[in-house]
Amino acid sequence: MTRFARKTLIAMALTAAFGAGNAFAMDPSLKTEKDKVSYMVGADVGRGLNQIKSELDLKIVIQALQDEFNGGKSLMTQEEGQEVRQEFMQKLQAKRVAEEKVAAEKNKTEGAAFLAKNKTKAGVKTTASGLQYEVIKQGTGPKPKETDTVKVDYTGTKIDGTKFDSSVDRGQPATFPLNGVIKGWTEGLQLMPVGSEYKLVIPAELAYGENAPPTIGPNATLIFDVKLISIETAAEAAPATEKK
Secondary structure (H helix, E strand, C coil), X not given: CCHHHHHHHHHHHHHHHHCCCHHHCCCCCCCCHHHHHHHHHHHHHHHHCHHXXXXXXXXXXXXXXXXXXXXXXXXXXXXXHHHHHHHHHHHHHHHXXXXXXXXXXXXXXXXXXXHHHHXXXXXXXXXXXXXXXXXXXXXXXXXXXXXXXXXXXXXXXECCCCEEEEHHHHCCCEEEEHHHCCHHHHHHHHCCCCCCEXXXXXXXXHCCHHHCCCCCCCCCCEEEEEEEEEEECCCCCCCCCCCC
């Protein structure tokens, strides 16, 4: 654990102490700048460590904090602390891996069921790769090539309707090279003449697979409502920094 992480745990203990009793009672009116900064830091740290609060005994955390602040005798040597720290981090890692495995299996099963049902809907077409698409509005412009850079507006949701990304909400269309995004986008956008609006349903293997961002989750099937605004030249387009 880094020095910053250790300081974070201490700060979390302060947060707990503020609400634990009179020993670290805090003026609720937050009169001074120090009061306000202290509460802000404590609140931020408390939110940041919510995921491990079930692993902590706050009384013992506060006791350790008091021992350090008062220069008292520590109940644990630095070597013992390092050993406990490593074991704890390994435990958290194992727990995270197990939770991701369960989520991946759940998303895979639910995604397959959704795709099977969706492909029977009127107007939905399925490509050889398994990508599903529905034409909402057919444009009249040219179709982009894989080596082209495109400008689009889009909204991405999971199959339960949860929105995870939207250029429409940001009020700023996205510009990126087609060979720099997930496979479902690379394939799907090449089907669209400029001016088109399609709904793309992208299986996990054509999206992020098991390595999806936390906001999406492993093995998630994704839905994108996409409007192809234009095909941009390489000179006009900003370099892509991440896959959509």
